[in-house]
Amino acid sequence: MESQGILVANRKSLLERPQLLEIVHELIERFDGHLKAEQFYSVIANMRGDSPEAVADVLLQAPGLQGLQGPTVANVYNRGAGGKAEHHYYAATICVRKKQLYGAVKALQKLGGSGVLVQPMTYIFDEEPERWGQLLGKLGLDPAKVNINGSNNGHAANGNGKH
Incomplete structure (x- = not known):
């Protein structure tokens, strides 16, 4: 049996709510880690x-x-x-x-x-999922300035240093 899913999010919400961006990061990381491990x-x-x-x-x-x-x-x-x-x-x-x-x-x-x-294998976690970088690119955010789980230069998840 095979299935697929699509993650739908609101651009404005992702840009204005750092905690939402963190949740999306975790979902992408878990989904990608599991899909990779299945192989x-x-x-x-x-x-x-x-x-x-x-x-x-x-x-x-x-x-x-x-x-x-x-x-x-x-x-x-x-x-x-x-x-x-x-x-x-x-x-x-x-x-x-x-x-x-x-x-x-x-x-x-x-x-x-x-x-x-x-x-x-259940999960294989890479340093950062490729899809995460793609999402940040579509949002116009610099991955080096996005803070997820306390990493990446101390900037907030919205990429502009504000919480």
Whole structure:
């Protein structure tokens, strides 16, 4: 099942009411974050390697295993001799497009990945949604001067410094 929606707002209200512009920003951010996330899975695999960098190098060279901005690699600890924590594996986390999921899992296994976990993603938040910039442009507002949630140079949401 597929649906679509349209966000309708009053230009004058958006320009005169900073709190309304903040609400619209949050809605756009949530909608875009969810729509983007629907296309991806988060994949975590235990990998052997000499260092986190070595594991990252292997993943960055393998087609389809780079993730959105690169893999996240962290130590995996287990109980060693004498009950002390030791690490023998690294957990590599990447984001994979749904259509490429099975191929990515097989590629990880071929590279020695085990205990592969796959989770659906709910949101992927970018620094700022592209649609937000488009809206500000249509309103004639400078994104650098628009204050949403206390960011961007301390100017009010209406872009002119007034609350």
